[in-house]
Amino acid sequence: MGYQIPRQKADRLFARLKQNYTIYAPKLFAGDGCFSDTDIIRYGKITDLDEIEWNRRSDYSFKEALLAINEVLFYFTEGETTVPPCPEKKLLIFLRSCDLHAVKRLDTIYLKNGAEDFYYSRLREKARFVLMGCWETCDTGFCASMDTNRSEQYDLYLKLSGSSLWADCKSEELQPYFAEAEGTVCDVQPDSVTENKEKVTLPRKLSVESFQNPIWESYGSRCIGCGRCNFVCPTCTCFTMQDILYRDNANVGERRRVWASCQVDGYTDIAGGNSFRKKQSERLRFRVMHKIYDFEKRFGFPMCVGCGRCDAICPEYISYTNIINQLAKEET
Amino acid sequence: MKNEYIPFPSQVREIIRHTDIEYTFRMSFSGSVKPGQFFEVSIPKYGEAPISVSGIGAGTVDLTIRRVGKVTAQIFERYEGSVLPMRGPYGNGFDIENYKGKELVVIAGGTGLSPVKGVVDYFCEHPEEAVSTTLIAGFKSPQDILFRQDFERWESALQVIKTVDSAPEGYRGLTGMVTKYIPDLPIVDVSNTDFITVGPPAMIRFTIMEILKRGVPEQNIWISHERKMCCGLGKCGHCKMNDTYVCLDGPVFNYAESKHLID
Ligand SMILES: Cc1cc2nc3c(=O)[nH]c(=O)nc-3n(C[C@H](O)[C@H](O)[C@H](O)COP(=O)(O)OP(=O)(O)OC[C@H]3O[C@@H](n4cnc5c(N)ncnc54)[C@H](O)[C@@H]3O)c2cc1C
Ligand code: FES
Numbered sequence: 174m175g176y177q178i179p180r181q182k183a184d185r186l187f188a189r190l191k192q193n194y195t196i197y198a199p200k201l202f203a204g205d206g207c208f209s210d211t212d213i214i215r216y217g218k219i220t221d222l223d224e225i226e227w228n229r230r231s232d233y234s235f236k237e238a239l240l241a242i243n244e245v246l247f248y249f250t251e252g253e254t255t256v257p258p259c260p261e262k263k264l265l266i267f268l269r270s271c272d273l274h275a276v277k278r279l280d281t282i283y284l285k286n287g288a289e290d291f292y293y294s295r296l297r298e299k300a301r302f303v304l305m306g307c308w309e310t311c312d313t314g315f316c317a318s319m320d321t322n323r324s325e326q327y328d329l330y331l332k333l334s335g336s337s338l339w340a341d342c343k344s345e346e347l348q349p350y351f352a353e354a355e356g357t358v359c360d361v362q363p364d365s366v367t368e369n370k371e372k373v374t375l376p377r378k379l380s381v382e383s384f385q386n387p388i389w390e391s392y393g394s395r396c397i398g399c400g401r402c403n404f405v406c407p408t409c410t411c412f413t414m415q416d417i418l419y420r421d422n423a424n425v426g427e428r429r430r431v432w433a434s435c436q437v438d439g440y441t442d443i444a445g446g447n448s449f450r451k452k453q454s455e456r457l458r459f460r461v462m463h464k465i466y467d468f469e470k471r472f473g474f475p476m477c478v479g480c481g482r483c484d485a486i487c488p489e490y491i492s493y494t495n496i497i498n499q500l501a502k503e504e505t
Numbered sequence: 506m507k508n509e510y511i512p513f514p515s516q517v518r519e520i521i522r523h524t525d526i527e528y529t530f531r532m533s534f535s536g537s538v539k540p541g542q543f544f545e546v547s548i549p550k551y552g553e554a555p556i557s558v559s560g561i562g563a564g565t566v567d568l569t570i571r572r573v574g575k576v577t578a579q580i581f582e583r584y585e586g587s588v589l590p591m592r593g594p595y596g597n598g599f600d601i602e603n604y605k606g607k608e609l610v611v612i613a614g615g616t617g618l619s620p621v622k623g624v625v626d627y628f629c630e631h632p633e634e635a636v637s638t639t640l641i642a643g644f645k646s647p648q649d650i651l652f653r654q655d656f657e658r659w660e661s662a663l664q665v666i667k668t669v670d671s672a673p674e675g676y677r678g679l680t681g682m683v684t685k686y687i688p689d690l691p692i693v694d695v696s697n698t699d700f701i702t703v704g705p706p707a708m709i710r711f712t713i714m715e716i717l718k719r720g721v722p723e724q725n726i727w728i729s730h731e732r733k734m735c736c737g738l739g740k741c742g743h744c745k746m747n748d749t750y751v752c753l754d755g756p757v758f759n760y761a762e763s764k765h766l767i768d
Contacts, residue, residue, distance in 0.1 A: 246510045249549035254511055287739030287753050291508040381747070381765045411742030414735045416552050426550055428510075433741070440743060441768070443733050444554075444573040447706070449768040459768070463745070470748040 175361030176340045178354050183338035186354040187222050190265060190347075194301070197238040198267035199231035200224055225267060227333055230311040232486065234407035235268040239279060239296055243415070243431040246292065250425050263299040267331070269307055270365060271314065271480040274321040275407035276302065281472050282410045301328040301344060306364030313481030315494060316366065318373040321478045323365045330363045371481060376500040379466045383500070384458060392496055393454025395489045400434030402460065402483035402493070408476050411435060435459055461496055509738055512547035512590035518565055520584065523651040526572040527616065529559060530584060532591070534566040539598030540623020541729055541757045544568065544591045545737050551579045555734045557756075558594060559619035560626065566594075569619040569651065595737035596756050599624050599701070599727070605634045607699045608692060612641045612683050612712050614704025618651055620729050620756070621703050626655075629662045636697065639664040639690065643683035643708070647672050683708065687715040695720045703729045713760065726760035 178186060190196065198219045206213045214226050215233040247254040268276075283293035304327035307316075316322040328344035341361040342351050376383075403409040412430040419425050433440060436456045441449040450456050468476035483493050519531035538558055546568065547553045554576040560567030572581045580589060601624065609628060611621050618625075628638040640659060644650045646669050659665050666686050668679040679686075683704075692698050698721055702712045709728055716726055732751045735741035744751040746766040758766075 254549070256508060256511065283740060286750065288509055289506060290738070290740055291506055291510065294506060381767065384767045410740070412735065413741065413743070414553055416550050418550055423550075428549060430735075430741070433735075433743070435742065441733050443731060444577075449732065455768065462747075467745075467748040 174342055174348070174351070175359050176342070176351050176354065176356035177359050177361075178338045178340065178351075178356030180336045180338065182354050182356065183222065183333075186338075186350055189350055191220060193263060194265040195260065195262045196220070196265045196267070197235065198225040198303075199235075201226045201229075222333060222338070225305075225333075227305065230269065230314065230480070230482070232482065233405050234275065234480070234482065235266050235272050236275070236279060236407050236410075238264060238266045239276075239293065239300060240283075240410065240412075240432075243429045244292060244412075246428045246430060248425070248427045259295045259299075263301060264296065265301050265303055265329075267303045267305055269305050270324040270363075271316045271319075271321045271478045272407050273302055273304060273324040273326055274319075274478045275480070276326075277474075278408040278468075278476055278478070279410060285472075301347065303327065304330040304363055306330065306332050307366050308364040310366045310369040311481060313371055313484040313494070315369050315371040315373040315479040315481060317369050317479075318371075318375075319475065319477060319479030322367065322369075323363070327363075330361065332361075332364065369479075371484075371494050373479065373494050373497050374501040375465055375475065375497065376504055378504045379462070379500065383462070383466070386500070386503075388496060388499060389454040389458040389461075392491050393452065393457040395491055396436065396453040396457050397489055398436050398438065398453050398456065399488060400437040401486045401488070403434040403436060404432060405482040405486045407480055407482070408464070408478060409434075411440075435463075457491070461493065464493075465497060509592065510736075512545070512592045514588040515591050517584045517587050517589060521654075523569070523653065524649055526581075527569065527649075527651055528572075528581065528584075529567050529569040529652075530580070530589070531560075531562070531565050531567050532589065533564060535564050536594070538566055538594045539600070540627075541598035541620045542594040542596045543620075543737070543756065544593035545595070545734075546570075546576065546580060546589055546591045548576055548579045548583075548590065552576045553735075554580075555595075555737060555752075557620035557729075558598075559622045561623055567622075569616060569622075571616050593737060595752055597754065599757050601627050603727075604628070604699050604701075606636065607697055608636045608639075608694065610639045610641065610690060610698065610700045612643075612687070612700065612702040612704075614643045614683060614708040615645065615649065616651065617704035617708070617729075618642055621701055622652065622655070624701065625659060625663070629659050632662050636693070637664065638662075639666070641666045641668070641683045641686050643704070644669050646670065647676055647678065682711075684711050684715045687712070687719065690719070692719060692721075696722060696725075699725045699727065701727045701729075706731075723761035723764065724759055728758055728760055728763070729756045730758060730763075731756065 200217045214231040283290040330341040332339040411433040413433040464477040516533040521529040545553045556568045559569040732744040739753040
């Protein structure tokens with residue numbers, strides 16, 4: 174149901190939500206960008222509606238709310254292992270339509286590819302999603318081309334505009350908060366863009382022959398293997414295991430999984446000095462083919478949601494959208 | 506829900522020493538398991554290593570481990586009378602049914618013999634279930650030969666070609682790469698002959714070339730792939746090739762279905 178809620182009452186509503194939910198949303202970290210005098214927008218816990226960055230796309234995605242950058246799987250002492258408890262509170266995650274579509278990709282890997290993942294699944298059950306609208310396109314995104322510019326799968330849609338909070342609540346669980354917020358019932362439709370500056374056509378005739386395309390070398394030769402494209406991507410899910418020992422007691426430590434990048438050295442190294450993708454061009458090919466071909470072949474829909482973050486973050490200005498469009502053009 | 510990441514303790518029941526750096530660890534395990542599947546041996550503080558099942562007994566599985574680095578060194582340092590944490594089994598493994606009633610040729614290089622050893626053992630105990638069973642096993646040198654006691658058993662029931670790449674003068678056994686013995690293999694009916702080949706990537710490549718020269722159909726060839734694996738559960742992504750996860754869909758693959766896989 175839709176509501177218009179005056180700002181003061183909205184703050185009270187938010188305070189009540191906060192009691193029962195840990196709230197993750199994109200925040201502006203002024204001056205924290207990679208270059209001097211630049212900002213960065215990434216996810217963090219918030220306690221106030223005004224902490225949310227409503228206008229600009231976040232540089233990093235929401236995924237760290239469900240998949241921590243490093244996540245303790247268990248603590249160990251000499252003979253025992255202890256699994257850290259799941260946070261008790263439920264999660265309320267603010268995100269845009271492209272990212273909400275990415276949740277389906279994360280679910281696919283962590284819940285459907287083989288057995289369900291214990292850690293993901295216990296957090297995912299607690300996660301509720303708050304859609305943030307997009308009223309104008311971001312610079313590098315191409316959600317309209319990927320059909321991810323709209324989403325119906327939200328629990329709640331929120332928009333802060335003028336002196337009101339506009340809401341569309343689909344979730345029964347959240348409904349009581351709105352019923353008692355003393356807002357006006359009205360029709361609220363999520364803002365969404367229908368066109369982006371960047372337009373992408375997915376190649377539809379890719380095959381194993383595409384692996385031999387010279388395009389990988391021509392773009393990949395510029396890649397420095399920093400892995401940022403993976404870390405900002407809302408659908409990249411790889412991790413590496415890491416055992417950590419505590420300095421004050423070498424018998425005690427923890428096993429973690431930490432985000433991994435298929436672009437970075439070591440990703441395919443096995444004992445005996447073998448490694449399967451030594452060249453950056455092979456790694457770039459691996460990433461792009463996964464996003465637009467391999468994943469779809471396995472699960473029936475493309476992995477990429479068109480958020481455009483990888484193009485925005487690349488220090489070498491390697492354009493993923495150009496690669497895709499060129500591959501599509503070669504097919505005509 | 507089961508937390509797959511937590512290893513269970515498994516008792517080391519017996520150690521079989523093959524070489525200085527290759528031992529078989531007979532571990533207690535009573536679940537269902539197939540040859541060619543693997544366990545993650547999981548040593549807190551040091552990490553995990555995927556290791557193939559090299560033998561299956563009553564209440565035990567064998568893991569034949571080559572000491573090459575951090576985790577495997579720990580296994581060698583601490584096994585005596587001990588318990589090793591592990592998790593698994595993972596992967597598809599070999600399906601014995603595929604090879605019954607066939608002429609079966611197993612070609613293995615070095616520790617590559619581990620994952621297929623269960624298949625060889627099976628047809629050694631039930632030779633009548635295959636038309637014939639041949640094992641071609643290659644090792645670097647006479648010192649590197651694994652499973653010496655098993656070879657005695659196998660040689661009495663199967664056709665066995667045990668070869669070393671190079672040997673000191675006076676060595677009485679066979680020498681040369683495994684590929685050298687493929688052209689002269691007696692094969693009655695290529696369409697009813699299955700090959701299994703496991704070993705280093707280069708060995709697999711050349712072996713398949715030789716097998717194909719014999720006119721064996723691609724779908725009669727089986728391989729087991731080794732890739733980096735951090736989970737064994739289809740989550741970490743490291744083992745992926747094209748749309749295939751080696752840990753879930755493999756490590757055993759039919760050649761006809763997997764030859765298009767590119768890293
Ligand atoms: C399906 C499969 C079956 C295998 N079966 C056997 C076997 O029966 N016997 C045997 O001796 N070896 C086997 N291996 C290889 C064995 O897993 C590696 O030798 C072992 O992981 C090396 O670990 P390490 O820490 O001792 O070596 P290091 O070189 O110190 O390795 C450091 C780290 O690299 C990683 N690593 C290295 N190689 C691999 C690998 N292949 N897969 C995943 N991670 C790796 C590990 O995370 C390890 O912690 C198998 C590998 C695979 C994928
Ligand atoms: S080993 Fe992790 S996905 Fe296969």
